[in-house]
Amino acid sequence: MFSIVIAVVVYESLVVLAYLLCWRLVRGVDTRLPILSTVGGDAGTRTGYPAPGRAALRAPSLAWQLLTFLLGATVLASVALLATAALASLRGALIAAEVASPVSMDPILLRLALPVGHLVVLLVLYQRLRGSVLFPTVAVHLFLIVFCLLVTAFDPERMAINRLTLIPIFATNLVLMVVTHGLLTLLFCRNRLELLAAVILAAIGGGILALGTMVIALVSMLNAGPLFFFQLYLVSAFGIFGLYFCASSIVLSLFARD
């Protein structure tokens, strides 16, 4: 199982790097909003109409909305399915390497590898991001480590690995990502160039989804019960959707002009 742990940790380190890269790009973006502050000529007290807010969302035609949504959904789903199939051989190779590997690890150490690894990554991020923002997640990981040790000590059967079908997890994440990407595309995408960017982002999203699902599959061979499901949440939230949002942020901060 050693190479699987390494693969998962490499993936999660890449996620952390993506977050740090994203933050380096985002922190320089000026997001201050000039307030509406015209003097006089005031609506409401003078014209009888309440003061209006900012410009309304400019909705494009229905045909354009349908095109952008369907194109994004098709590309995202296609890439996700194709990449999942392509990554299956990599997963197989990793598992085969496990069988052939002369290195064997204690199962308790294996169970602890990921929560402890996360804790180390979180503590590094805690320093980098200068604040208590990650405190709750640090606390949750400490809890999980203690929980894992206790269950292993008193009821090891509970931690036995069962073979799980990953299709519902993949399907749920795929639907959520198609909806997320589709709605954001409808909001942001207004011309052909932006449509091209949205399609590229959809392809990246599909790739991320396939990679994330493979990592979940690998994790399911290491952990069971609550540990696996917590890992599932972390990979889904940060490793799939977080990474997708990082990609969209990088695209936005590099190309969007308001």
Add this chain to the structure above:
Amino acid sequence: MTWLAIAFLVAWNVTTTLLALLVLVRQVVVTLLFHFGCRAEAKRLPDGGDPPRVTVIVPAHNEERVLQGCLDCLTRMDYPADRYEVIVINDRSRDRTGAIADGFAARYPFLRVIHRPDDAVPGKPAALLDAINGSTSEVLVFFDADYLPPPQIVRRLVAPFRDALVGATMGRVVPYNANANMLTKLLDLERRGGYVVDQEVRHRMALLPQFGGTTGAVRRSALDAVGGWNTASLAEDTDLTYRLFIAGMKVAYVAGAECYEESPETWQVRYRQVKRWAIGHNDCLGRYFFATLRASRQPLIARLDAALVLLVYTVPSLVLLNLVIALSLPTQVGETWASLAIMAVSLTLFTGIGNFAPFYQIAAGCVSDGQRRAFAAVPFLFVSSFTSLLACNAGVLQLLKDRLFGSTTQWDKTQRFRGPV
């Protein structure tokens, strides 16, 4: 674990999951309405006579860093001078707050200062009550001391009172320190979602926009009609919002009344702020949830929406508790289809409530503001939502402790960050 206990846990999980799901769906529907719904033309207000007499109230407790900026703005207000006054409440300050306010009072006859003695009841709500009692104006406008109100804002906040049913109005708050650090960028995003989309849709759909206690105005007669200012609540703004609603009155959101504020710049300050809001808001939930549903003078849809909004600081606790139960179920009953289904729903809700629904709302707000690049900070809201989750849960536990032991949590002043005086 007995089957009875497991049945109870499953029943609890399903019930609270449905409740949380309603809140999640509401937030998505509100954004869909904002995104796809028609923007109705602004309704013409009834013709009125002279603008009403207005008192602007500024509570100040150790605000020497920020008070001057706020008072400078208030001396440049575009409102008839004979109908305008400013009251600064120097609330037991230990710094130069009182002296700064007195300096302005000496120069501007429409500005006066109330100095609260050291033995006065502590807390912002009590200080505000002193100012309300010290004024006779028909309309009371509120700004915190760190706010920088632009010249036309009072006119804009007052305008909707031509509608006799409007009891309070609320403007939009914009952080001026959005670029300071990651937290202020994230708070800026949260503000965009909350004000630009949620408040706007609530106003447009004749639901219940929130009176936020600052950058807002209250009609004195409406305040008196619902029993006056509640100094016992940590969320006196939410408290007033719901009392007005239950009495059949309206709160108007004025999108064009924008005002700068200072956002918290450290996570500790933010944590304390959210915890205080959670305590106050959940206190209102206990008092007004069923009364809101029974408010027969309001449309049914407005009652349902207002009741759901009351749950926003409770849902994080429910969702977290559900997640813990869901994570423990497979170890208790095995990985059956039922336990896995509950787990899947709980995880999806956790992601949905924490992430998807607010992200979509924020995206719509950024696009509406014409600042699409501001949305780029959105991945970091994952970490922000953890802090809010913790603060909400701490608030719920604190409220339960207060109820159990009969104690009360004191008002916690928000720290300021503007440069040294």
